[in-house]
Amino acid sequence: MNFCTVHAPGTVANLVCGFDILGLCLNEPADKMEIKLLDERKIIVRSADGYPLPEDPALNTAGAPLLEMLKDIDANIGFEVLIHKRIKPGSGAGSSAASAAGAVVGANYLLNNRFTKQQLIQYAMFGEKVASGVKHADNVAPCIYGGITLIRSINPLDIIPLPAPDLFVTLVHPQIEVRTADARAVLRQQVELKKAIRQWGNIAGLVAGILQNDIDLIGRSLEDHIIEPVRSILIPGFAELKKKCLDAGALGGGISGSGPSIFMLSKDETTAHKIEDEMKQVYTELQIDFHTYVSKINKDGARIV
Template sequence: MSVTVLAPATVANMVCGFDVLGFALAEPADTMHLRLTDTPGVTIINEDDFDLPTEPTRNVAGGALLALLREAPGVGIEVRINKAIRPGSGIGSSAASAAGAVVGANALLNNRFSKEDLVRFAMFGEEVASGVQHADNIAPCLYGGVTLIRSTAPLDIVPLPTPPLWVTVVHPQIEVKTADARAILKRQVPLPTAIRQWGNVGGLVAGLCLQDYNLIGRALEDFIVEPVRSILIPGFAEVKAASREAGALGGGISGSGPSIFMLSQEEATARAVAAAMQAVYDRLSIAQFTYVTRMNTEGVRVVRSTEQVEIPLF
């Protein structure tokens, strides 16, 4: 009665789609081991060096599992977490913890909950991390590929076509807290700006559906969030310009940052983009991690499990 899952990193917003678009990455991914226990409730054990809280109400995975257990009372779950996705990186570390936890728990409970249920539970984990229940990392982490969150109340997740694309991500070693990045956003947007943004969101969705790479590149513009958040990321404008010059279709801030992502059609281009990104941060004397990867079309994956058990709902 145990299970091991891999929970992938994700990129939220996809530049113009703040809180409504996101996609999953093939790597990195967190590893989580879950088992049923005799004591109802949630037990969290960290197997990495990030020293995250183990009190369930203060832990992202714990918050998600507590939400699930409200609809499966009397169940006890222990989760061991080994994070490969650095907290605060901007590539969905909290979403991976929340989504991986509920997928693992659901596998132990004979998959009694739907994917939409799991998104709903995992959003409570995101609330622990940022104070807001949002699904633009959670949905792609659970569904894989590119997802559109048409609505969160009621929840309406739309998986989108995922054309062959390479992703380059640079994570400069600075900290941008999600709550802080949300706090600086403007609360009002001029109508002409909103219209331009809606055009890009529609264009990006259409480009994905049509596998029109030129349209995807043209639509990767953000007139609302990026101009504000980019001031928190040293070298952002230089990285974006150098990446375009290296052949990237386009890209921008991953989630709330500080990571920056770029999309490319070919692996060779994606690696040239990585070199361009690294060169910028080398000039700025800022340490960084760089990933060159594909999109993950599976989402959270169960890689090993023992006997499942049917536990009745009370």
Template sequence: MKSIKVFAPATVANVVCGFDILGFAVNEPGDELEMEMIDTPGVNIISIEGDEGKLPLDPSKNTVSASIISLLKKLGREDVGFNLKLKKKMPMGSGLGSSSASAVAGLFAANELLGKPLSRLELLPFAMEGEALACGHGHADNVAPALFGGFTLIKSYDPLEVIQLPVPKLFCALLYPHVDVPTRDARQIIRSKVLLKDAVTQWGNIAGLVSSLYTHDYDLLGRCMKDVIIEPIRSILIPEFDNMKELAMGNGALGFGISGSGPTVFSLFKSKENARKSLEEMQAMLNKLGIDSNIYLSEINEKGPVIL
């Protein structure tokens, strides 16, 4: 096999209370990548669609190519090269793991064409390198669910340990308001110290949320989707956050929060119809305020990247 086309999913990181350690993948949106293996060494970006010219074509500066270059060096396969055509089918800077999807798509495709020398777990550090290039911090709560699918828990970073969690039947409603919330800025406003009582509350919510996934206890899941540390600060960067949350919860959402560093917000539902109604109402409210938005409705993606 000399060429391949793959899809890698968008992700929701943090999942309200699980800052930097929890995340899950969704079926829509995501990125598509066409890759051709060539005999000439080097990774070449032939084209990028859907980025409005914002992403660099320099292979050393682009998430998707830089991850592959690092992989080839590690494997001692710098004798081969790849031509890449990337289709960004998701908004960038949205909090949906755009850079993670690109890195995962590239690594998954390259690994397939090279005969699968590495497992998905072994590919994870390379994806984290790409994430660090894109946003300055190589956290895994986006790249791990994009690579493995489903819900993932980052148990530790040193050593890196990732746990795949059960996936109950859920519908994820995503709304991306067209406002700018850079990841670096969203991280800088977070407090460096927290009260012990807040930390204890947060630990309880994280533990309860993980337990709810194993037991499929939707009521428990809803009670645990609360953040007393990060969301109260970050939510001020997102227009109408409280009103959108009220609409979602009023339509039966189990929980509502910020996807990654925002500005995308997400909510989880048992009912697809309620999820769609919630999205339509939130989008209509923003439209009246002159704020455009994209909406997506998806089940949890359990496969991660796939060959198209």
């Protein structure tokens, strides 16, 4: 095999209280990536949609991970990547992670799966560094593993896949851009101890709820006392939307990644679509264009199609 097509799905990072350590995988939105094995040592990344991409692969979220992968390959090979970009950059739905993870998953398939998932995450984090200036795994890990992942550490890398409950995710992407680097820049460098304690309790409760499939505990734990109060000011209509979604039956939710996308979890598909209607109403009244998605948690991650 010297060619494959990859379904590279979006992701929700942080899961409200788990900044940089928790993430889940979506079914939609998703990028489509076509990857070709070359018989020369170079990386080529092209856009199928006319979206401008850096010519230097080291400056590209799909190219940088493949360059790192080539360092561990003693052969005269390379890769050409064609990206159908359906997850808009700056959306907070894991656009850079989809490119990074999709590239290494596809390349690994063409190499007869010589690398482990942990190794693929190590490579993919170089794509995240291109996008935000910082290596983090809370998007690339669920994109590669599927389901929900806990990132205990990135140095050394320690990823714990968690059993994803059968919940529905409703996501709205208002058509404004919040750059990950900018969203990180507004964060405070110091946190009050009492807020940190509440946050630790919510993270522990959320992980326990996922492990025990305790849906009510998951809902109670979806609180953020550190990141959301700061980042939410970058997202028009956030407070109103969150209240309306909770009133409509959402378990909880908040900012997806660095925003501006907002996600909500629901017990069933009917409630998830009710929440979608509330999201549509808020942004229609604000006269801001938007896209919405409803899906179950994707337990497979990026895959060959």
